[in-house]
Amino acid sequence: MKPPYYAVIFTSVKTENLEGYNEMAELMESLAKKQDGFLGVESASNEIGITVSYWKDLESIKKWKQNTAHLEAQKKGINSWYKSYTTRIALVEREYSFEL
């Protein structure tokens, strides 16, 4: 993708109570992909979870943050699944890649 665009860096530590988590994560990913301004998402997790989603602008991030289904998921996350998390909103200024 050609900068500038935005990255939302979400890092988390989960609780032991992950009932319903995977289904919700999949649902949120499929919903996010339908939002205006969504550019992509990458996730990895072991001791901590890192999800980076990419967006056209701050407006599209704000809309997704306030999406009703997403608000419900955030509430469940706080009440059940997350010990802690940090969300960072960052403007991607440069990007370079290597591919075999």
Place this chain on the structure above:
Amino acid sequence: MKPPYYAVIFTSVKTENLEGYNEMAELMESLAKKQDGFLGVESASNEIGITVSYWKDLESIKKWKQNTAHLEAQKKGINSWYKSYTTRIALVEREYSFEL
């Protein structure tokens, strides 16, 4: 950490030849922590690897990129360990956290 500061988002897909990779990753992490302007690092990996390091400014990122030991590690990465990777340099504008 209080924005603004920088995040380097490094996402990668590794090859099957990971000989020496873990040792090098540990060495690079310990070296990075000694650099001026280094603020922190978080990593997770399963199908893909995501490492996000945090830095005070572009100058400190540039110096770390050009660090001799790090250049050697980057070369080995390209020659042996990575199928592909993308590095993104991003200015963190906002940050918010939740903790139980």
